[in-house]
Amino acid sequence: MIIDTHCHLDVDDFADDLPQVIERAKAAGVGRIFIPAVDLKSIDALMRICRQYPGYAFPMIGLQPEEVKEDWQEVLKAMRAMLDRNLQSSDPHVIAIGECGLDFYWSREFEQEQLAAFEEQVRWSVETRLPLMIHCRKAQNELLAILRKYEQTLPGGVFHCFTGNRQEAREFLRMPRFALGIGGVSTFKSSHLREDLPAAVPLNRIVLETDAPYMAPVPYRGKRNESAFIVEVGKTLAASYGVTENELARATNENVAAIFGPSIKEF
DSSP states (O other): OEEEOOBOTTSGGGTTTHHHHHHHHHHHTEEEEEEOOOSHHHHHHHHHHHHHSTTTEEEEEOOOGGGOOTTHHHHHHHHHHHHHHHHTSSSSOOOEEEEEEEEOSSOOTTHHHHHHHHHHHHHHHHHHOOOEEEEEESOHHHHHHHHHHTTTTOOOEEETTOOOOHHHHHHHTTSTTEEEEEOGGGGSTTOOHHHHHHHHOOGGGEEEOOOBTSSOOTTSTTSOOOGGGHHHHHHHHHHHHTOOHHHHHHHHHHHHHHHHOGGGGOO
16 A cells, blocks of 8 residues: 555546546555645635545645735634644544645745745644645755754654755755655656665655646656556656565555654554
8 A cells, every 4th residue: 555645636626536536546555645735725625525535535734835925824823723623623633734835936925924934834833743744846945944943843744746856855854754755756757866866865764645636657747647646656766766666665654654643554
């Protein structure tokens, strides 16, 4: 069994065939799917899916950096209220804060707001002991500067969709209890990850993800991504690390359990 630690099952791309998507994932050996929030409206949708597939789909709550605008404080206040209610209820329990982080790829218009919103969610992680699901693009230095302030008290997390080089990987992994989330980009012909990951990242510091419906792996590149395709990521990384696919699955599942809790791994 494989765990997909990052999949946007709540988006419109899956509205017409979600049951079939889930069945294909299960048939491919995907034993768990983690669904991140990106904004307020996404939370209700992903919670419905997690209730529909209890023990299979697991929710995360956070504000994605590209969604940070002038009203970020009001949005986070509402999200925190949802989170607190969830932690005291029998709802599908939130397993992480995310996806949150920093993204300066397209614009720095809301740079200060992003920095403040991310740090607030880092504090949530410390307070609730829930790990972080982190989105970082063109903002590694700023992001790590915030995380290092809380290094001793953070429970850990995942640097989602890692596509950087060896030095960037080493910088991220100086944060204890964190792993890199590796997805379809690792299968692209142009990707250096197949060489850089084994050279710089121990197998006990990676987890698998799809980020579906985005960034489908080869041989599905250009199509809608889905959790079943994570098998291709597993095959690629197993070959890169010189282990069997089963060994890779076991190792990455152990890493998920270490970050998100052992009950997540029980299939």
